[in-house]
Amino acid sequence: MGDASTNGRPETVGNPPATGPAVPGLDEAGLLLDVDGAVATVTLNRPERRNAMTFATWRGLAAIGRSLPAEVRVVVVRGAGPSFSAGIDLGMFSGDGGGLPDGSDAEAADRFIAELQEGYTWLRRPGIVTVAAVHGHAIGAGFQLALSCDIRVIADDAAFCMKEPALGLVPDLTGTKPLVEIAGIGRALELCLTARTVPADEAARIGLAETLVPRDGLDGAVRDLVDALLAVDAGAAAATKRLLWQAAGNTLEAQSAAERREQIGRLRALSAS
Numbered sequence: 001m002g003d004a005s006t007n008g009r010p011e012t013v014g015n016p017p018a019t020g021p022a023v024p025g026l027d028e029a030g031l032l033l034d035v036d037g038a039v040a041t042v043t044l045n046r047p048e049r050r051n052a053m054t055f056a057t058w059r060g061l062a063a064i065g066r067s068l069p070a071e072v073r074v075v076v077v078r079g080a081g082p083s084f085s086a087g088i089d090l091g092m093f094s095g096d097g098g099g100l101p102d103g104s105d106a107e108a109a110d111r112f113i114a115e116l117q118e119g120y121t122w123l124r125r126p127g128i129v130t131v132a133a134v135h136g137h138a139i140g141a142g143f144q145l146a147l148s149c150d151i152r153v154i155a156d157d158a159a160f161c162m163k164e165p166a167l168g169l170v171p172d173l174t175g176t177k178p179l180v181e182i183a184g185i186g187r188a189l190e191l192c193l194t195a196r197t198v199p200a201d202e203a204a205r206i207g208l209a210e211t212l213v214p215r216d217g218l219d220g221a222v223r224d225l226v227d228a229l230l231a232v233d234a235g236a237a238a239a240t241k242r243l244l245w246q247a248a249g250n251t252l253e254a255q256s257a258a259e260r261r262e263q264i265g266r267l268r269a270l271s272a273s
């Protein structure tokens, strides 16, 4: 990273402190946020723990989502060090449980998990395109974070694992829906219920990645993608993202009507400009 072909953007990984809006608590959350014009880069930054995530990480991600400047159009999510993310910090299962709810108060537990899920759901917002740049392991919560992004670019050392069932839990950070939509119910069941590790070539073959590149080509591939995404009209990009994300749940009739609505909006915007 950090070569001359970054189109003037500062590099983030391994180059703290990052720049961007002041989001309190990102250090403790193990996160870096770098905002450069239309591009925000979120870096999971606990490499010594393979970017294992805590409640603070998920709350930090949600805070980033809330504080993203309006001019940001593309968000890149990546990991520092050898892995994208080793998932939940396993230290949270020991001792006093690190504040994990025991489920005895279902309403409180529901609120607690919903708050953590907010760290992931903003990545689907139509006004931004989100890109997961995955290298090394993406396990559990890390796999789900990659699944929350619109597009995944992965290195040939990437390895995905939905570990939660092996720990007696379910994936609950919004990953089950995209996993089924991408891989199909049979493959999603097989991956989750065996908790096996999916290597990069298989991940690309079954649609878990849009682009697979050699490890040393990841940064360049992400840069090229970001540049291509920024070259498209911002309003058209947001409208098209809205359309595409609702397509699977719509009838052809409803989707055709949605296309008409969005196109009328585009025609108005174009004639006003």
Ligand code: CAA
Pocket: 048, 049, 050, 052, 053, 082, 083, 085, 086, 087, 088, 089, 090, 091, 137, 139, 140, 141, 142, 163, 164, 167, 169, 172
């Ligand atoms: N939590 C806390 N610490 C972790 C961690 C995790 N999830 N993953 C790695 N670390 C720590 C290791 O303990 C180790 O610490 P020390 O140097 O103090 O020994 C350090 O990070 C480096 O780890 P490794 O030496 O194991 O690094 P590696 O590169 O050889 O292997 C790995 C990387 C394959 C990710 C391996 O560390 C691993 O399997 N980690 C556990 C993954 C896991 O089970 N995650 C939980 C998934 S479930 C989930 O995320 C969702 C949920 O809600 C339950």
